[in-house]
Amino acid sequence: MPLDVLAVCAHPDDAELTCAGLLLRAKAGGASIGVCDLTRGEAGTRGSAAERDGEAAAAAAVLGLDERVNLEIPDGAVTCTLENRVRLVEVIRAHRPRLLIGPYWEDHHPDHANASLLAKEAWWFAGVGKHPGRGAPHRPEAMLHYMSRYQFRPSLVVDISEYWERKRRAAACYRSQLHDPDRGEPETAISAPGYLEAWEGRHRYYGSLIGVDYGEPYLMRGPVPIGDPMALAFGRRAML
């Protein structure tokens, strides 16, 4: 189906932990939203691919995703090959999003950094008619990068205050990944006690930069195009 917004993510749970607020807010405004997970997360320290499939489906229901596809690239081996690019080009051409979202290109997890490059290349080549891959050429009008571990100075911060609680509930669907002392599996950064508090703190910090309770930071490679300059005056005093 046609989508207005498509987020490209390396692993199931990436969207919920990063750009879910933007997706929820776009959906509330009438947009159709989707996520393309590149892998099933089967190489993760905790949980199994089957478990994560179920968690991703539950989280998709919480977010109200109109589409969630998985390219089943091997986890831990997201690479920018022509084969992988063609598969992502076909997803973009099939769903024709106006806004494409991908990870920031610097990250401690190589899958995230490679997913960023793959998303950018697919964004461009989806619009090139002679590039291999089924579907009519289509290039999303804009591409934004979300923040995983490494920080950047954001081009913009989206006010997600109204959607924070649902974002938190969607992330909580990934029970295999989050803190659970009864599971007896090795601890990861995400499963450490206190991770969710720090995660919430980060959203509060970026919200504070624009004078709201919760915010998601995004980076755009070029300047952010603004049509109506009054869109900048959105009823809150920016904390600049």
Ligand SMILES: [Zn+2]
């Ligand atoms: Zn990830």
